[in-house]
Amino acid sequence: MTYCTVEQCYIMILVALLLALMMFVQTDLLFPADGVELKAQREQWACGYGNSSEHDHTLRLLAQHLRWKTTALIHVACVCAGHNASRDVVTLVKSVLFHRRNPLHFHFITDTVANRILSSLFQSWMVPSVQVSFYDADELKSEVSWIPNKHYSGIYGLMKLTLTKALPPDLSKVIVLDTDITFATDIAELWGIFRKFTDKQVIGLVENQSDWYLGNLWKNHKPWPALGRGFNTGVILLYLERLRRIGWEQMWRLTAERELMSMLSTSLADQDIFNAFIKQNPVLVHQLPCFWNVQLSDHTRSEQCYTEVSDLKVIHWNSPKKLRVKNKHVEFFRNLYLTFLEYDGNLLRRELFGCPSQANPESVQLQAALEELDEDDQCYDFRRERLTVHRVHLYFLQYEYTPTEDDTDITLVAQLSMDRLQMLEAICKHWEGPISLALYMSDAEAQQFLRYAQASEVLKNRKNVGYHIVYKEGQFYPVNLVRNVALKNANTPYVFLTDVDFLPMYGLYDYLRRSMVQLDMAHTKKALVVPAFETLRYRLSFPKSKAELLSMLDMGALYTFRYHVWPKGHAPTNYAKWRTATTPYKVEWEPDFEPYVVVRRDCPEYDQRFVGFGWNKVSHILELDAQEYDLMVLPNAFMIHMPHAPSFDISKFRSSSSYRNCLNTLKDEFHQDLSRKYGSAALKYLTAQRTI
Template sequence: MLPRGRPRALGAAALLLLLLLGFFLLGGHLASFPCALPPRVPPDGRPRGAAVRDPHPQEDHGGHNRSDCVLPRPLPPKCELLHVAIVCAGHKTSRDVITLVKSLLFYRKNPLHLHLVTDAVARNILETLFHTWMVPAVRVSFYDADELKPQVSWIPNKHYSGLYGLMKLVLPGALPPDLARVIVLDTDVTFAADIAELWALFAHFSDEQVIGLVENQSDWYLGNLWRNHKPWPALGRGFNTGVILLWLDRLRQAGWEQMWKLTATQELLTLPATSLADQDIFNAVIKGHPALVRPLPCVWNVQLSDHTLAERCYLEAADIKAVHWNSPKKLRVKNKHVEFFRNLYLTFLEHDGNLLRRELFGCPSPRPPEAERLQQALAQLDEEDACFEFRQQQLTVHRVHITFLPHEPPPPRPHDVTLVAQLSMDRLQMLEALCRHWPGPMSLALYLTDAEAQQFLRFVEASEVLSARQDVAYHVVYREGPLYPINQIRNVALAQALTPYVFLSDIDFLPAYSLYDYLRASIEQLELGSGRKAALVVPAFETLHYQFSFPSSKADLLALLDAGSVHTFRHHEWPRGHTPTDYARWREAQAPYRVQWAVDYEPYVVVPRDCPRYDPRFVGFGWNKVAHIMELDAQEYEFLVLPEAFTIHLPHTPSLDISRFRSSSTYRGCLQALKDEFLQDLSRHYGAAALKYLTALRQP
């Protein structure tokens, strides 16, 4: 028998266990930092589990942090809006921001407001991206970095980030005055936990504390890295500013602007420049005002670099919250666990961003009007409709990342022409040849998954031909849906062309070597800039030979044509598409000549940049260019065939969509339905002028 008092004790213990279990199950609303356990490293060397440092480390007499047992901390309310600020400039940093944001969105359970301080390049990229990403419960505000530059341009800085590396100093004045708190992140941070846990640490600031930072994990501020190494002043090892909690209203009340400027001015009397940009100045201010800083748990800024001591943190930690790749060398850091961190980074680099378009259940957030209309249109679709996937694909809004790679816009010239085309991963090998044939600017849209976008990036960087071209703008349209949205992709490339005229081509065509110069001269001679509405037709040919000596002139082309090595484009399969070009006349022509529109005509043309866009309802294979040429004709463009111009189609395997078109009567029936709808819309828009199209199409 148990002693009489034992059941009561067991009942109390059971109640305590139930309370603890309930406390644990509320883990989605608690940020816990458990007591220390013996650290352990498994045989494979990858850090897993054990003790967590005190989130409020205090220095002992030996200068080391000690860990105490602390109670769990409540997370912010589920629907509280969390604010995050990021400074971003240029093409590469814009890509880094996207990876960072993916990691935030993957774990987050709260609405987010992103405050992005950008240059013009990054703003153009990120505005388009977030507009097309359409992530629920995410707001984005932009701030002009050029307006902030005068506030920091007086500070000499040797850091590779330049002036942008100093701009975190001016955030309290740049961000809205009613914004009280913000998390500030470097672009090379990857999250491995819910950012709400980090936000929760604001609740543990004392009344004096205004800046939350993690201790610096390198030896930089100890001043012993090399002879005569003289870093800026810092408390002990100093603090790293890759992750910062800023209590903005307190900073403003404390006179932050005067404080950091006075400190920087004084230190620059004896130091030539900052080496670590804003981090040097933050640390110098904290050295003089130590009460301002709130030390944060090291797991919120695990710093990976060539000389990191971060291992001391994460080997003692139960989990890692945020990894900071604080080195321009990124994944090449000298760290024996780098493969572990590399895999975390690559997870989000290649993660399908479409999967992050998820609602925050229980947190009502109004959709933008465009998203609301889209949702209503999708809800009205009939899933039993045989053409459901065509309807759905037309309504899909694809994420768009414009100028995915560094791009230098062409200098303004009155008759300049941009080659516009689209492609997918299976046509990537055609890019180098195209760059050799067309020396002018290009705007190319690529339909890729997130993982394929990284393969494309590596492909370009490894190519001497492609990496040398800064006048080629690549725009990634992220893959979503079963059908190839060809006209939507074309419209992205067309919208990003910066020259007055565009050559609307396809990626599997190689233009004549002289075509770029010839087109510019023709535009000038025909005085198209004077208001004349003309579409210049570039006659299209094809070869079936994979090994092919490209003709250097029209005379060489005619010889190949006569020898049977080259044919007029699709002369056997689809003669109606190009017959109106009148190739017999072209052989003898010495001057441009006018041709008339005809049913199914789809030439490759040069038109002004503000020409009609392609009709986005045409997805997959069929009628996508035909509809566009018909609309050019409806707007009274005259078609002028250029006598010395030509482009040649190269052989390749057929696309999935053309195979489906050929094999599926349902597919062909859906295409016919799209044609009928297009013609009805054309009649409504152009009235009696569109009757000729209906009449012509009814003729056998």
């Protein structure tokens, strides 16, 4: 008889236990047939255990198989088009990320607008264990454009029919979601239902909870054919591999063609065609428990779907009334929705438990840069702030812009936080041209801004204003980073770089466009200076002309900007000369000069090392001078600074000597970098700084 050692017996017992556990595990999760899932899991989610004996190797393989089960890559698809849908999908994604324990791969079928918004958002969000792929909806339009559709979703409401063609051919399974969905549980539970499909089932759906397909809502109501109450397509489990095998593309087309002969158009977009298909092929559908798609509208049976709200898994806001639906649990639904609407998305950047994910290259570079910082450096907080990656949601509201034919259009570019929101309406009244605004806000503040903008008659009627949310994170206001977001998303050849607490003179937009032509800015490097003034009065009769402004200046109702606090900032504008000037005149750069200027959009970006208060605009003007821009003061242009409470950052600057010391350190480093970038010609800035 052969006896095992204690170590060998211990290993054999572990192996036996693991084998016993595996008997209860579905084969398709341990050894996924899906090529995409298997490759991703093997490459991204299998942790190494080092070299060891043959027994250890067996244990390692078994442990990896179990780990692949618990960290299966879940695929989620959404059709998303336009600005509003892009906002909605963020709330959906937040609810999924909040509960999930698995790696995720989002597949977005998007138009150009949504692609730009969501690609920028996810790139800056940097959520670990999340992959994102985009598919061009324009390439799919021909697949469904022949179908007349009365639903408000238009052609995009039909695109879920095309997913077997749109998504990668080796993708086996996918959860398909409408953008107005909120998860109240881990999406892995829904993914696990694929294991309950019979061999023939290809689609998982929840029964429709309204009476639409029963045909008794009003006289002569004639819905598309459906099995019983029909099914709602807000949440779908699609077994893509099997759908391709049975010829889904041909089958749904034949169904649609047959029914359109009598129905003439769809009323509920893809849902009508899915239901007509299922009516003819009931064996192919797997009915999901109704709590996986609780449909909230005034005419649904959703309250019969659950006994306690804790039973809910997915809430579907498929009523145009959204949060105002009639339901005894409406407060619970509203609070759950608002929780994710205003939830701090930065908190979702946490790593998953279990195997550490393979970080993307950007994350690796960022971590390496952070590790190089010296925590004992008294300016550590400033240096760390420069490395902070802020989430950015471009075009938070509807945006429409048509380029001018003469190629002289100009965008007003500015940044703001919540405490300057009241300036927006006045700026829109003073400037009729396009505007690009970057707003530094928390998730909750962004929703407050949304409600403010939707309630404002002035803002509602202006579609040529691009609002870009930069989400708060860190100790300082990243003012130059926020400015750069607004600058980079201007869509005109020229930009007017200003601050949101300034009101431009009436007619400045047209005057600047004429000036750009007269000064041949298309072929020369010029920065047009708009002279800045200020008032200490909260209510001001705004001057309608230069003559009126000069009169108010003489009477003490207006002042040259910051003349009593920071004269260096604007003195080089030469206000004495401006009073009588009738043609543009050139001024020379001087230390600490920070005018508001009009330049070509391809000008240098703002230096992002400067955060909070101090030297953020000065450094930009300095680099314009280093690139040999001519500073030209416009004789008939002006802007007026309106009074407001001092910012938190200026208070820190005034009260903290370490803050001011670090700012001086950053200035020196900026000068040195400028000298390296522009050579000996830039040494004058360093010399000028040291003689001050």
